[in-house]
Amino acid sequence: MASNLPAPEGTEIQEPPTAGAWGEWNPTEDSVRSVRGKHRVARQRGGLARSSTVLGVGVIAAVGAGGIATAQDRPQVAISMPDLPDMPDLPTMTQVLDGDFSADHGSAADARHAGAQAGKTGIIPQQAGRGADAGEVLLSRILQQAESQQDAAGAKALADTAQAAQAAAAQEAKAKLDAAQKAADDAKAAAEAKAAAEAKAAEEAAAAKAEQERVAKSAGNYSLPTSAYTLTSHYGVAGSMWSSGYHTGLDFAAPTGTPVKAVAAGKITSAGWSGAYGYRIVLELEDGTEVWYCHLSSMSVTSGSVGAGDTIGRVGATGNVTGPHLHLEVREGGSTVDPLAWLTSKGLNV
Structure with a gap:
């Protein structure tokens, strides 16, 4: 299909010869080669840049999805986001397509295979594996923090219960001490009252006995003057x-x-x-x-x-x-x- 878009600036367009003048025009590599020098068209990389951005978003989504899918059944706990482990440098899409990267990242064939897989899924295989590992690490950190917070809450509840029990025991001990002191005071007062009553009774008995002795003595020393009177x-x-x-x-x-x-x-x-x-x-x-x-x-x-x-x-x-x-x-x-x-x-x- 013919395009109506203008040719890029700096590019010379060669018109094919007409059939009558030149015969059938058969373009060759030399005939379509761009003019060298200042008219050379630079390779456009905007598409690759956009592809790298798409890949980065895909990696983050994979990491987040791995954590969310596993933690969605867990109870909701207030958490703080931990730092993710450092990721090694990954080859760019250009290096994957051109096969231009060091031996640390594998062979050119492996790179091309990874590029093919990235073209299909939008995610580089190494990044996908590391994203899953990072999700597991994040999930583990979240669960550990949740368990730590639950343990702290349980410890605080246990400490509060122990403190309340100690306060109740102290209050009960004080009540028992007060009751014992009151009982002791009442017993002392009762003993004193009983002793006072006994002393009074003894005094009265002694006085009565003395009076009886006096009367008996008087009766023994004195006599009525006559009888039947x-x-x-x-x-x-x-x-x-x-x-x-x-x-x-x-x-x-x-x-x-x-x-x-x-x-x-x-x-x-x-x-x-x-x-x-x-x-x-x-x-x-x-x-x-x-x-x-x-x-x-x-x-x-x-x-x-x-x-x-x-x-x-x-x-x-x-x-x-x-x-x-x-x-x-x-x-x-x-x-x-x-x-x-x-x-x-x-x-x-x-």
Whole structure:
């Protein structure tokens, strides 16, 4: 097919001779050889440059495809792109086609075979092999980094769990220590309260025992003046029956002849008739207190020392009386006191 494109600049076009003038024109190598010198057309390499670019893009695509195809089933992990290993220098397409390269890259036939394969696939065989290796290296780096990050995350989670467990254990130990301290304080307070209660109880028991001993001692040293009696007139009762205007003693009404006893140890200082008192015995105790026994029917002891509970006379109705009874008077320092209160203070149950 004829072309309408203009001839390249600097090229002389020889017109073929017409059939009539020259006969049949049969171009030869010399007739079509370009004019030498400044009109020589330089070899255009734009197509090869573009082919090299295409090959480079193909290599990168192969490397990336090798990594993506293998890692597409892996879980997504944040990664950083590692440095690719250094690639050795590869022959250019021109060297492959012309067979112009050193023995390191193989023979010319191998180069031409590689060029043929590159023309079919767009990738040089050496580059394809190295691209696959680089993809495996990249994939291995990615997986190693993912595993490292997962291990780091697991270690951090384990450390957080251990720290939380340690904090919980410390809090539990503190709670147990506080509970033990509180229990110890409560036990101490209870023990102190119990000891105080026991001490108070012991003190009260001792006081009660002392009082019992005092009462027993008093009861042992003192005695009621008579038995089988009835109290009829108490100390201080007013009336015209008594010369002083009030009753100065305590009356124990009892049958005539009922024994009369010394209330405590002492000595008899007086015994005999005493006017309105009838027969009377005066007993002086060791502390100087005088006890008068009046209206007696008889006197068993009229002098000397006697002991508590000794019989010293008998109940009668002598003197100014309305019936048989014992009129008992107690005098301290020459003055009368209430016989009932005095006997009670000595531990006697009147």
